[in-house]
Amino acid sequence: MNLFKDMLKENESLFRDEIALDYDFLPKLLPYREKEQFYLANCIKPLLQKRNGKNLLIHGPPGIGKTAAVRHVLRDLENETDDVYPIYINCWKKNTTFKIITDICEQLGYRFTQNKRADELIEEIKKIVNQKTAVFVLDEIDKLEDLEFLYTILEEIYRKSIFLITNYKSWLNSLDERVKSRLTAELVEFRQYNAEETKGILKHRLKYAFVPGVWDDEAFNTAAKRTAELSDIRSGLYLLKESATIAEDNAAKKITLEHVKKAIEKLDEFSIKKSTDLRDDTKSILDIIKKNSNTKIGDLFKLYQENSGSLSYKSFQRKIKKLEQGKYITTEKTQGGEEGNTTIIRYKGTTKKLTDF
Ligand SMILES: Nc1ncnc2c1ncn2[C@@H]1O[C@H](COP(=O)(O)OP(=O)(O)O)[C@@H](O)[C@H]1O
Numbered sequence: 001m002n003l004f005k006d007m008l009k010e011n012e013s014l015f016r017d018e019i020a021l022d023y024d025f026l027p028k029l030l031p032y033r034e035k036e037q038f039y040l041a042n043c044i045k046p047l048l049q050k051r052n053g054k055n056l057l058i059h060g061p062p063g064i065g066k067t068a069a070v071r072h073v074l075r076d077l078e079n080e081t082d083d084v085y086p087i088y089i090n091c092w093k094k095n096t097t098f099k100i101i102t103d104i105c106e107q108l109g110y111r112f113t114q115n116k117r118a119d120e121l122i123e124e125i126k127k128i129v130n131q132k133t134a135v136f137v138l139d140e141i142d143k144l145e146d147l148e149f150l151y152t153i154l155e156e157i158y159r160k161s162i163f164l165i166t167n168y169k170s171w172l173n174s175l176d177e178r179v180k181s182r183l184t185a186e187l188v189e190f191r192q193y194n195a196e197e198t199k200g201i202l203k204h205r206l207k208y209a210f211v212p213g214v215w216d217d218e219a220f221n222t223a224a225k226r227t228a229e230l231s232d233i234r235s236g237l238y239l240l241k242e243s244a245t246i247a248e249d250n251a252a253k254k255i256t257l258e259h260v261k262k263a264i265e266k267l268d269e270f271s272i273k274k275s276t277d278l279r280d281d282t283k284s285i286l287d288i289i290k291k292n293s294n295t296k297i298g299d300l301f302k303l304y305q306e307n308s309g310s311l312s313y314k315s316f317q318r319k320i321k322k323l324e325q326g327k328y329i330t331t332e333k334t335q336g337g338e339e340g341n342t343t344i345i346r347y348k349g350t351t352k353k354l355t356d357f
């Protein structure tokens with residue numbers, strides 16, 4: 001037997017096209033979002049006849065294709081017509097009115113932005129856009145620091161659709177009445193994918209990203225299962241890429257369960273690091289849950305008190321809720337049985353469950 005026979009050679013790779021795993025890679029097809037895309041397209045359809053389109057607030061948790069679906073619709077629109085300006089802005093990256101305005105000028109191909117004030121640039125944008133119609137997509141709208149820009153387009157652009165995207169539906173409540181009433185946005189909810197859909201999406205991505213046959217079935221299924229638990233396709237793309245990278249580092253020709261387990265561990269560590277952002281008492285509650293996963297909420301509270309926690313039971317419950325919303329833990333209500341009704345708390349980042357796969 002030759003020790004090196006089954007090893008990946010220096011110039012070999014498991015990846016066919018690594019870019020297909022980038023978070024902003026836009027796949028040709030977006031399965032399970034056909035209905036949503038169709039609906040969005042319908043909302044902007046009047047613009048093709050120089051009439052006003054609808055305004056939408058698109059909401060739903062992260063990593064479920066909100067941005068991808070909207071970008072898909074814009075791409076189709078661009079391929080279909082030159083009569084509508086498709087304008088996409090990520091408000092996390094462009095979080096002030098001035099940054100947005102210069103970004104829009106760039107998208108419109110208007111180059112004379114230097115030494116011009118915001119109001120002058122807005123005039124230029126109006127001149128250009130009002131000759132046609134436009135779709136404005138303001139993604140991650142909750143990150144926008146001032147809403148002046150939103151007000152401006154509402155007032156000064158005649159025929160448009162405005163799509164606002166956010167993870168938090170409640171953002172709408174924070175809006176000024178004058179903006180809210182002008183916006184009259186319809187709410188569009190994106191729901192989470194179920195386990196089967198999640199698996200389907202990742203499976204589809206495998207074909208773009210990897211050399212055929214390099215994924216062991218069990219390994220892939222494990223990555224897909226973990227992604228479904230986290231309800232976030234982005235984590236899945238991370239797991240696929242990281243598992244393959246770990247396999248390559250070991251000169252393995254196949255990506256196996258062992259590699260995926262390591263990638264999951266890394267992903268978990270990652271979210272724990274993120275958890276250092278949590279306030280101190282929330283962090284100590286999370287630590288207790290981590291050590292005592294699968295425990296009833298009442299017992300956890302006792303442990304918390306023994307660890308000199310000082311919150312009341314009510315506040316403790318609220319923290320648990322926060323942790324659940326942040327996807328650090330899961331909770332399950334159980335009824336009947338010896339204990340009566342209670343809630344079981346499980347730590348989500350744990351690798352403990354890995355042995356169950
Ligand atoms: N239905 C789908 N088919 C293929 N890829 C998808 C699908 N839904 C989401 N994705 C991918 O998952 C990642 C996260 O999606 P994204 O649209 O950025 O999420 P959101 O905006 O909801 O946070 C992106 O890389 C995206 O391409």
Ligand SMILES: [Mg+2]
Binds near residue numbers: 066067
């Ligand atoms: Mg997004």
